[in-house]
Amino acid sequence: MNNFVPSKMFFTKGVGRHKEYLQSFEMALRDAGIAEFNLVSVSSIFPPNCKRVSREDGKKLLNPGQVVFTVMARQATNEPNRLICSSIGLAQPSDPNHYGYLSEHHSFGEKEQKAGDYAEDLAATMLATTLGLEFDSSAAWDEREQVYKSSGKIFKTTNITQSAEGHKDGLWTTVVSAAVFAPEQN
Numbered sequence: 001m002n003n004f005v006p007s008k009m010f011f012t013k014g015v016g017r018h019k020e021y022l023q024s025f026e027m028a029l030r031d032a033g034i035a036e037f038n039l040v041s042v043s044s045i046f047p048p049n050c051k052r053v054s055r056e057d058g059k060k061l062l063n064p065g066q067v068v069f070t071v072m073a074r075q076a077t078n079e080p081n082r083l084i085c086s087s088i089g090l091a092q093p094s095d096p097n098h099y100g101y102l103s104e105h106h107s108f109g110e111k112e113q114k115a116g117d118y119a120e121d122l123a124a125t126m127l128a129t130t131l132g133l134e135f136d137s138s139a140a141w142d143e144r145e146q147v148y149k150s151s152g153k154i155f156k157t158t159n160i161t162q163s164a165e166g167h168k169d170g171l172w173t174t175v176v177s178a179a180v181f182a183p184e185q186n
Contacts (some may be wrong), residue, residue, distance in 0.1 A: 001036040001102065002111060004011060004039065004049075004183065005048075005110070006008050006047050006050055006052065006069065006181035006183060007027055007044065007046050007047075007049070007050060007182070007183060008050065008052075008053050008057075008058055008181070008183075009047075009050050009051070009052055009058070009179055009182070010052065010053050010054060010055045010057070010058030010083050010087065010126075010179075010180050010183050011052075011078065011090075011110070011177075011178070011179055011180075012032040012033055012034060012041070012055045012160070012178050012180060013032055013086070013161040013162035013175070013176060013178070014025075014027075014028045014029065014030065014033070014175070015027075015031055015162060015164045015173065015174070015175050016028030016029070016030065016031055016034030016102075016168075016173070016174045017027055017110045017171045017172065017173050017174075018168050018171060018172055018175075019171050019172065020046050020077060021078070021174075023078065023133055023141070023172075024046065024056065024076060024171070024172035024173060024174040025074065025076065025174045027174070027175040028074070028175060028176045029064050029176060032044035032175075032178060033055060033059060034068070034070070034178065034180060035071065035107070036064040036065070037062060037064070037066055037067075037068040037180075038065065038066065038067045038176045039068055039070050039072065039178075040067055040068065040069050041070060041071070041072055041179075042068065042070065042071060042090070043071070044071060044102045044103055044104070044118035044123070044126065045099050045100075045101065045102070046090060046091075046092060046098060046100035046101060046102050046179075047181075048096065048097050048098060048099050049097065049123055050181075051092075051097050053182075055074070055170075058180060058182050060182075060185065061182040062096060064084055066110050068180060068181065068182070069180075069181045070117050070178045070179060070180045070181065071088060071102045071104060071178065071179040072086075072088075072104065072176060072177070072178040072179075073086035073087055073088055073104035073106045073119070073177045073178075074086050074174060074175065074176045074177075075106040075107065075108070075171055075174070075175050076112045076172055076173065076174040076175075077108070077166040077172070078104070078166065078167075078170050078171065078172045078173070079165050079166045079170070080168050080169065080170055081165050081166055081168065081176040082108060082109075082165065082166040083107075083108065083110070083111070083164075083165055083166075084108055084151065084161060084163065084164055084165075084166065084173065084175055085106070085107045085108075085110050085112060085115040085161060085163040085175060086104075086105075086106045086115075086162050086163075086175045086176055087105045087106070087107075087112075087115040087116050087118070087159055087162075087163065087177050087185060088102055088103065088104060088105075088119060088159060088160050088161075088177045088178060089101075089103040089105065089116070089118075089119030089120040089121065089123035089124070089157070089158075089159045090103075090120070090123055090156075090157065090158050090159065090179065091120070091121050091123035091124040091128075091148075091154060091156075091157045092124070092126075092154070092155045092156045092157070093127060093131065093153060093154060093155060094152055094153055094154060094155040095153075098147030099149070099180040100123070100127055101123040101124075101126040101127045101130075102123055102179050103119050103122035103123040103126065104119070105118050105119040105122060106179075108154075111163065112161045112162075112163045114157040115161050115163065116160075116161035117141050117159070118141075119159045119161065120141070120145075120157045120158065120159040121141040121144070121145075123153060123159075124145065124148050124157045125137070125144070126143070126163070126183045127148075127154060128144075128148050128151075130152065131151075131154070132141075133147070133148060133151050133153060135147045135152075137149070145157065160177050160178075160179075161177055162176065162177050163175060164177040
C-alpha cells in the first residue's frame with residue numbers, strides 16, 4: 001500500500017444552478033474548477049509539512065479523471081431566496097511537522113462572515129485541544145482566537161466560504177467549498 005500524504009493543498013469554491021439537483025452540484029463543481037476529477041471525501045486532517053498553493057498552481061499537479069482527495073462542504077436548496085452557505089476552516093500549527101485541522105460547515109440562513117468564522121473556530125478548537133491548550137470554550141471566537149495565537153502553538157487560521165440565495169424561480173442552487181489535496185510531482 002502506498003503511503004500517500006499530500007504535500008500540497010488548495011482552496012476553491014463555487015455556485016451552481018439548475019432544474020436538477022445533481023446537475024446543480026455539477027455546475028458548482030465546474031464553477032469551483034474541480035468537476036473533472038474523481039473526488040473522494042476525507043476527514044479533517046491538514047497533513048504535516050503540507051503547503052497551501054493557489055488553485056491555479058494546485059490544478060497543474062492534477063490530471064482529468066484522477067482520484068483526488070478533498071475535504072468538502074456543500075449545501076443546496078430549491079427554495080426561492082433561501083440563503084445557503086458552505087465553508088471550510090483551516091487551523092495550521094506553528095510547528096510544520098505537526099498536523100493541523102480542516103473543518104466543514106454547511107448552513108442555512110448564515111452570511112459568509114458568520115459561517116466562515118464558525119468553520120475557522122471549529123478547526124482551531126480541534127487543533128487547540130490536540131495541542132493541550134487550555135481555553136474557555138464558552139468565550140467568543142475572537143477571544144479564543146487570541147488565546148490560540150498568543151500560545152505560539154497555532155500559526156494561522158483561515159477559511160474559504162461560499163454563499164448564495166436560492167434561485168427566484170425555484171431552480172436548485174448548490175454551493176461548495178473545498179480543500180483539495182495534491183501529491184508532489186516527481
